[in-house]
Amino acid sequence: MREWWSKTCGALHFRRGLDDDLSDEMQAHLDLMTSENLERGMSDDEARASARRAFGNLTRTQENARQAWQFPRFETILQDVRYGLRGIRRLPSFSLVVILTLALGIGANTAIFSVVYSVLLKPLPYPHGERLVWLGESTAQAEGISITWINFEHWRHDGDSFENMAAFNGTDLTLTGRGDAVLTHDWLVTSSFFRLTGAKPALGRFFAESDDKPGAAPTTIATAECWQRRLGGDPNIVGESVVLDGTSYQIIGVLNPGFGFLTRSADFYLPLGRAAGASRKRSDHGSMRALGLLKPGATLTQAKTNLDAIMQRLALSDPGPEDDHRAFAAYLTEVMGNGIRTTLLVLMSAVGLVLMIACANVASLLIVRSTARAREIAIRVAIGAGRARLVRQLLTETIVIAAIGGALGLLLAGWCLRMLIVIGPRDIPRLTEATLDLPVLLFAAASSVAVGLLAGLAPVFNAGKVDLTTALKEGAPTAGTGRHGQAFRSTLVIVEVAITLMLAFASGLLVRSLIAAQNADPGFDPRQLLAIELQLPESRYKSDDSVRQYYGQLSQSLRAEPGVEDVGLIMCPPGAGDCGDYWYSILEKPTPARDDVPLSLFNRVDANYFRVARVRLIAGRNFNDSDRAGGPRVTIINERLARQEWSDPRLALGQHLKVGGPYMEGSTLEIVGVVADVSQMGLDAEEMPTFYYAFSQKPDSAMVVTMRTNGNAAQWMNSARRQVSALDRNVPIQSLRTAEDWLGATLQRRRFATLLLGLFGGLAMLLAAVGIYGVLNYWVSARQREIAIRLAVGAHRSTILRWAGFHAARLAAFGIVLGAIGAWIASRWLESLVFGVTARSPLMMLLAGTAVIAIAGLAASVPLWRATHTDVVCNLHDA
């Protein structure tokens, strides 16, 4: 305490006085010693010199004594910073290279980190977002399937680990009565939903519990965006009504702008309990999920145990077909980051490796500079600079440079981030929210300092080895070129080559995968195929007959368009992903155990679709007009499902598929055909077992009308729009795209990841090339005189080339071996991102190795050329 106080005083007032005082005191000390020496009979000079020797290092003593009064070296730090800045001005081109290298490395890292932070790490914008848990049900085969309303009610009531719970269910409703019919995206939510997500009403109120019960008057809440766009931003909208799917809902509130839930943009929120509350059976599944807010201190495991116990109890008190169902619970942050986590982590590691290369380059540049400064350092040591002091100064200088690089990197990151958001796939949650916020700034600052320390330590190790006498005597620019420094720089080159190889290998794999995915056989012919996604408003098309009639008429009128060859219907087109899966069993086969009932996707097509899309029929027949409603129910399965059950797809024909499996209700369908697999989940995803209903027997109001045209499919978009609107202007077109776009969209994430990894691979190659060039060039410079002598005594230039080339080749070889090992180990991690090739592709390793050798050779060629063209006369004269 006392020391701190006196230090503060010391820092404030008598610093200058102290300096003078100390030097006076030491001078007096010397005088005393001198006079004693004189008394002993020494000569004047001798007495003075002897006293000087006996006293020791005057400057350092004074500095040490003064430091007792100082705060932890704040002043010296400032001084070092000033000195570092002066150093930058003195060597502008050197500093520019270092700063740009660091800016690239830190900028790329900061940009990717801000994405990682926003998508994976940032707390959700809800109060206590870190305690929000995503809830679903689980079976032996599937995790996180929908919850039934009755189970949810029990969970909500008895879930002691939860503070609150809210269920939600996405739905699409047609808004009519306000201009053209439009399809709106809506959420059905329980009344607690807004409290859980912390939403605030901009107008009106939120659902009360009484709005959320069966029989309550229909009410709705509009989002701010919907209010602006669809309701004209009317400030008196509360109390008015909107017609959704033919039902009139009273608007009771408008949400604050900016409130969003998951990645889905929404128009209206409706009370979920009003409809679902009427549910009577514990196995009535829709697509409802729930959010739970954990009590403070409750763990996820506790919560899951809690809910599982409820499920076990219900299995006894209210037995049914789903007694084996358990609860699924995962943190909302994790659920939202699923699927993109690995990609982002791979990108983050890749960009981290790029930063390491940048760091190695800077370290190697700094070593060159510090060897060039060996004389200066030697002088500093000679006049009394302590080793610690010297280290501090060198480190501060590097950190100053790193800080400037970091600041520039931050600018670069801001710019890159805007690019990333523009080119990034739309379906990455919260990507658009990525900004350079505080945690990101801290990351950038921390990485700058870390890089400064890491790169700065290299010359520091070197500086400690400076041999005073030689450094002072030599005075040549190459003074202090130690074997040690060269070895260290060679190690840096090896590491750079290794990292570059790893990045080249990884980006090569991804590029190869992208090409493979783009060329993957989708199982149908997507060219010249246009897809119109429709959703018939249920109020106008209540009966199956009306739906059949509408689609029949539309198909007919579209077929009449010139250039349209044929029209088919499918519920869920290839590339649209999972539009529903369910259990099934084969009646002719042994009944599977309850836990072994297989799952399959299901889809609906009309009799034309397979022909229109050119999906190959493998066995049996297509749907046809004889498959009428009320007739024997039939299905067509895909090859994957057939092969899963039978050795030969033909054996499937005539057998019966029971929808829902042996333990759930469902119809029994006769298998009449087997078709080829199509890329349902995406071009780069594995095909899944699928069975197709006949649209004629099981129509759906939401279908995709596909048109086979005889030209560029996009040209028929206008006629498609015209025909849809001509038939019924209250039917909204949900989307209108070519089948190629549907498929291409499935590769968005892959393209994004490949583009970025490719960029990082390229950046790594560039930086590594600069690094290799720098090190070899220096190696040659340091040996110029030796080379000149060798040439003078008769060595051939090819001997010199072999000698220098061997040195370069050895470094590259070490690096490549090291990198190959690293890539081999890391490839396990890439497996989930790779498609169409194995992650441990020897061919890719060979290609990456060749590329790295080519880059290294290119970078080495200039120094090697310099080595063989050393001017003998000049060099020997200089010596």
Place this chain on the structure above:
Amino acid sequence: MSTVDDPRKALEFLQGTLEVLILRSLQGAPNHAYGISQFLEQQSEYEFLVDNGSLYPALQRLLQRRWIRSQWKKSPNGRRAKYYRLTPLGRTQLVVAKSRWMRFVEAMGRVLAPQR
């Protein structure tokens, strides 16, 4: 027994010993830095060799703790020098430190060269 320690080499100060020794050297009368170093060397029969690089910082630390004070005075031979003297606080510290060091030295002795 082979000699591990070279008796011609001066002893190094253990951490914290120099401060106590300085306090002790000022117990009798105020003294200047050179005087203190000579006192310590003579009293230790030249076992301790006082390095100015350590002495001056130590003096500064003692000043900071207000255990000693300094003042410019004329030396007996007419030269100006900075004299240090103990403060009352320093005197107390010396007593405390001295008894602690004596205990420490005895304990070390008992362990290193036990007398049976």
